[in-house]
Structures are given as structure tokens and as C-alpha cells.
Amino acid sequence: MKQFKEEKNLYLSDKQPLSISKKFFLMMSYIILICWAIVIIWPLFQMILSAFNGKQEQYLTLNDPFVFSFKHFKYLFQETLFLKWTQNTLFIALATAVLTLIIVSFTGYAYSRYRFKGKKVSLMAMMLIQAIPTFAGITAYFTMYSVISAINPAFTRQMMLVLIYAGGGIANNTFILKGYIDSISTELDDAAKIDGCSNLQIYRLIIMPIVKPMLALIALWSFIGPFMDYLLPKVLLTNPESYTLAAGLFTLINDIRTINQPAFAAGGLLTSIPVVILFIVLQKQLVSGLAKGSVKG
Structure with missing residues (x-):
């Protein structure tokens, strides 16, 4: 043990110092990273500052003195449908995340562990579907909605x-989860079968606990999507009361009748709260997945 420590210290002490060129590239890397951080943080800082600045009126200006106030948040809750937009977005985001997780957990496991006719063709078809822009299928979406709503009038936009968000997420995340499950040794499945476990028990008791970090990441992606998307809600949702946060808040910067840029900044700040809360809840799973991946192999 003592000899090992001496060899380790010797190795560290014998490490060659950085050359002038390496020092230059290291310095340039730090400069680029710092500049990139400023580019990202500065707009966020201005958004937070504007959201709480009572001196801001309809338009954002950088030269107004700062006076702490909640008036822009009051405007959101009293003069707009912000609470309704939040409710709509949370419903769509949660439903998308749950539906995607349930289906992807089965499809990823099936494509990884089973051999069946049409497996390669269906995987290739899912990959090709991802290459089609979502907006290109807007006519098909309206047609599907008309057919389904005619059968079931309770079906809403x-x-x-x-269905659109979950459908796109299922195709993409199936590839990701399949690759993750492929890295799990099939010897675990064989040992469980020897102990009398069925395929469903193997899926529930062995595979799912191992892939929890990846499922947490898929849930986070699926949940964030409806918060970030503006185009589809704006096209499909015609009633302002049915808008999501992205479509609803956009009316505060593109409609001259309701324009209020500081309130838009306040709404953007509040919109990030559910995503941050979910990230904190899933943080343990996400970090454990990164730790496992760092020592894998």
C-alpha cells in the first residue's frame, strides 16, 4: 500500500507542465466559456430585473431606474388569463409525460429484448418519421381531430x-431507451428466468429499476416540451381560454391591444417554476444516472 502511494505521488510529480501553446488554448477555452455564460445569463438577468421593476411600463427599456414592485405580476393575474393558461399547460405537459413514459417503457424494452418480424422496418420507419417537421403534418392533425371529435365530442384540441407531443416523443425516446436497455446484460434476465420470473416480472422488478435515470430524463424532456412550444398551440388552439403559456404570453408582445413586455418577462419567470420544481424532484435520479454512466464499462 505504501509503495502504491509513493508510485502515485511520483506519477503526479512527474507530470509535465503545460507548454505555451497548451496554456494559450486553455486560456482561450476559459474566455470562450465565460463569454458564452455572459451571453446566456445577461438576458435572464434583464428578464428578472424587468419583471420586478415598477418603473417599466408597456415596453422594456434598460435605462429606467429600478423600483421594486409586483405590479407586473398583478397585471398577469388580474388582467390576463395567466392562471387558465398555466392550468392548460400543466394538463398537457403532465398528460404528455405520463403517456410517453408508459408507452416508451414498454416499446424500449420490447425492441431491446424481443425478436419479432418487422422489428428493423418499424425502427427505420420511426427514424424517418423524426425527419418530417412537425408543422408539415398540420393538415393531417386537423383531419385526425375532425374524425376523432366526430366520434367522441368530448375530445378537445x-x-x-x-397525442401529437406524445407521438413524437415516443418515436424518439424509444431509440434512446432501447440503447440504454441494450447495455444491460441479458444474464440478469436469464438468472431471473431460472428463479421462475416471467417476462413481465423481469420488466417490472429488474429492468425498470435500472433504467430509472433514463426514464427520469425522458419525463423531464416530455414535460418541458409543451412549455416551450408556441407554434402548434397557436395554430390548433383557437380559443384564448384554451391557450398554453407560450401561446398566451405571446399575446403580450405581438398584439398592440394587449402589449405589455414587462408582464411578458414576469410570465416567463413564472413559467420556469414548474420545470425547475420537476428538475429538483428528479435530480436524484438524473445525477445517479450520470454517476453510473461515468464509471460504466
């Missing part, structure tokens, strides 16, 4: 959005 928000439910249609859930």
Missing part, C-alpha cells in the same frame, strides 16, 4: 396536442 388540447387532447389532440397531447
